[in-house]
Amino acid sequence: MRPARLNSLFTPVRTLKGVGPRIEGLLDKLLAPKVPGPKGVSGHARLIDLLWHVPVGLVDRMHAPSIAESPLGQIVTLTVRVAEHRPGGPRKGRRAPYRILVEDETSTIDLVYFKADQRYLERLLPLDESRVISGRLESYDGRLQMTHPDHVAPVEGGAGIPEIEPVYPLTAGLSNTSLRKAIDGALKALPDLPEWTDAAFVAKNEWSSFSDSVKDLHTPRSEDDFLPTNPARERLAYDELLANQLALAVLRQSLKRRAGRSIAAPGRLRKAIVDALPFALTGAQARSLREIDADMADPLHMLRLLQGDVGSGKTIVALLAMATAVEAGHQAALMAPTELLARQHYETISRFAAPASLRVRLLTGRERGKERLAILEALKAHEIDILIGTHALFQEAIAFQDLGLTVIDEQHRFGVHQRLALQAKGLGAGAELLVMTATPIPRTLLLTSYGDLDVSRLDEKPPGRKPVLTRTVSLERLDEVVDGIDRAVEGGAQVYWVCPLVGESEVLDLAAAEERYAHLRERLGGQVGLVHGQLTGKEKDTVMAQFAAGDLAVLVSTTVIEVGVDVPNASVMVIEHAERFGLAQLHQLRGRVGRGAAQSSCLLLYKQPLGELARERLNVMRSTEDGFVIAEEDLRLRGGGEVLGTRQSGLPAFRIAQLPDHQDLLAAARDEARLCLSRMPRLEGEHGERLRLLLYLFERDDAVKLMRAG
Known part of the structure; x- marks a missing residue:
């Protein structure tokens, strides 16, 4: 309560x-x-x-000249006498405006009201009485006028007119004055x-x-x-961040307290997989595995985020962690946000897991009837070691015999609340949790969105990866770009061509993709394919399989290929209207190339004239391939609410706090939250009661419920 x-x-x-x-x-x-x-x-x-x-x-209403001295187009505050009311009669099928003539010693002015209530105006501005009025001065038909004055007040007594008035974001039909009265209440x-x-x-x-x-x-x-440094804003931002950090710390404490298990193995299965890999693990992969192993061996619950830049090898790390769980006698599950990505994981993991004879199966919405039933029975009988599927997989009553480790991919699309709901479903008593994201997350957002998780960071690329050459090209040179693509295809290259993000409309995005597809087919013939979000899963898979097999040279697509698509032979990425994409999204798309031996390139096509923000984004893309640097720049340019591409449901929407402006306050709030919980694990006592008030005030009620539930 x-x-x-x-x-x-x-x-x-x-x-x-x-x-x-x-x-x-x-x-x-x-x-x-x-x-x-x-x-x-x-x-x-x-x-x-x-x-x-x-x-x-x-709005500054302190400027109080005479009528004759009042500048046009500016807000003025005038002391006037009401000289005449002129009700608006019918005019060409509509009512003429109601005019009130007011005057001072220097001149006269009309106050103009549309759809006026005569009795109300007669009470507001009685004949022969003086009033103070404030609003913007205009000229119409050679006469001075003020349309719907913002304020009308008696000369003496009463509320008066504010000298400085705050201005708020509004909606059609709501005046600043009406909103201000409600806020005062x-x-x-x-x-x-x-x-x-x-x-x-x-x-x-x-x-x-x-x-x-x-x-x-x-x-x-x-x-x-x-300014963010204003003391009142800082104080309230700190309160909001403290509520956020307290809630995350309570969540972490609650999940850590749940019965975990100690999962460890000699490493026979892991060795079989690593020995067969065509590459050596990077230092970052080895370090992350040591951190994951330590967590899994600890009897407390594992809650870890594996954060890897594009192409840094997260999937192998996840597979090796799952191999440990399987060798210790448990099952493992990997969940992906889309069917396309789940299938991609299935193909990659099946290939790498084969030397260890791991039994890997895929379960999505497409497996139905007898096939689905057979998978569910095999899962229950522990005849499946690793099950891969979409998030929908765990919204059903799917029974594992002994689930030891759950891996969730692309967790940034899901927030703390979804993570909590997932844990509450109890996917196997005390299953360990490893969360992965290919979107590098700035430190500030890690604290606000993932404060309940420990973090491992893959900040190295596998050896032998060449940098992707990135160039910006004006759309005015589109014909030259298509000529270049034609030459690259003749030389054996494969090309992604990503179409503009028109807006929140899939229909418009699709139209843009279909138009470019038709244009490129006209030039390059039948070796051009099209994939977009409105195709069925089977249709998408067919086109992707043709592209992966080399039967298609050019794949025109919407951003459906942003994450997880892996075709090593593809070496050219064209992003049309790159100025419309966020930095993180551009980085993800560029990461689809540069995975094979050939030198890869990325062309960012933009439309002139470029805005300042768009120019900065494209310059960042040209200057670095480091996803962590790009993520920090994205946060700086767009602010915390918009980072990671379009606004994500998982990120907390702060009402006062602004990131990164308040990141120093965030660090202080995290320290205070941890200190408070170390002294008062259940926020008990007088100070604890005050902190509970704070949680309720900023609507972090879930944390209080968790403490009550123990």
Whole structure:
């Protein structure tokens, strides 16, 4: 149960004075959190959502000239007398605007209202009385006017007009004034809360209390107040990061406490696999295996992330870890996010596992009927050592006889909550967990999204890999590029041609891919294939198999080939409209080439003129192949919410904290979270109660539930 003192903040906005059904609907549209469901349906906006809706600018209303001295196009605050009301009569089938003539000693001006309520305006601006008005001054038909003034107030007494007014992101139909009134109501409901952060740390940073910081956030006085270094923003960012780090630490503590098992083996199966490999393991692979072995041998639960750059050999490390589990008498499972990637893993692992006589099977949505039943029975009878499939594989009642190790690939597509749900399904009592990603993750995001996991890092390429030559080419030279592809194909090369990411529309992406496919077939004939997300699994496999066998020289594709596709003979990657892709995605796509003996190249085709951000991204791609450097640059250029390509569900969406700007605060929050849990494992006592308040305030309720569940 949420502490009673926070209940007022989680009530719907309709409880505020002045928020009727129309304003409530607009606030719901603007602020309501998405509730889980097939279409991510919006819930209702609450007072807490208003408090976290921060201003993005301010309006200075201190300029108070006479009418005659007022500059056009600027916001002015005028003291005027109401001289005349002119209700708008019918005009060409629609109602003319309502005009109110106001004056001062120097001139006159019209106040213009559309769809006006006459009685309301007569009360707001009574004849012969003085009022202060504020808004943007315009000229229409040779006359000065102000359309729908932002503020109208009595000259003396009353609320008056703010000298500096914060400006918020809005939605159609909602005015800044209406939103500001609702936010003022939410601020009044803000309770006094006890301090949960170390007092010395708060004093050292010269921070105010939580409540005062929230109020300061909504009353900016200058542009400096919008900087990440503003004390109120820093204080609230730290609170949010502390809630995040506490929740992850509680999750980690809870999972580590669960019954693990000690899995160790002499290494006979591993030796059989390694001896047959056509390459030697890199130092990074050997180091990562030592870390994984130590975790598996420890009776505590293993929770490890294997982070490898493109082509760094994660799959072999995962196979060797699974071989240890099998030799120790257990089964292993590998889950991939797509069927294409699951099949790719199956082919690679089956080939490398053959010298150790490991029994490897694949289970996806495509295996049905008797074939599926036979696999399930063999699994239950321990006649399968390693089962490979998609995540859907574990959403069913699939029974292993003794699952010792679960490997999850491309975990960045799934968040902490999915990871928690997976553990809760108990895939075999105390199964060890190894998570893999080919997307290098910056250190800051590792802390915020993977703080519950230990990390092994593959930061070396296998020996003999040549760098991929990367060039940027304007789309105006498309014909030259196609001529070059024609020559490369004649010389025996195979080519990926990735089509532009048009937007969130698969239909548009597909249209772009089909158009390029038709164009290249016209030039190169039947040796061009097409693969995209709307093909069935079987159709995709057929085209990919033709490309892998060398029957197709050019594969036109949408980003469906971003991860896991491995055709060593492919040596040219063309990315059309590269300026539309994120850095991480460009890096993943480039990683599809450079896997064989031939010198590989990547052409980034861009459309002029290039924006500043796009130019920086393409320059980074030209200057380095190091995925970890690229990931840090991606974070710097795009910010934490957008890193790893398009926004990923697994990354926490912070409402105040900004990464990487607040990464120093993140490190401090992690240290404080660990210290607190070492002293109060169940957040007991008075200080623990205060930290629980913080978790509820930032809606990290899952952590509290985990502690209660023990």
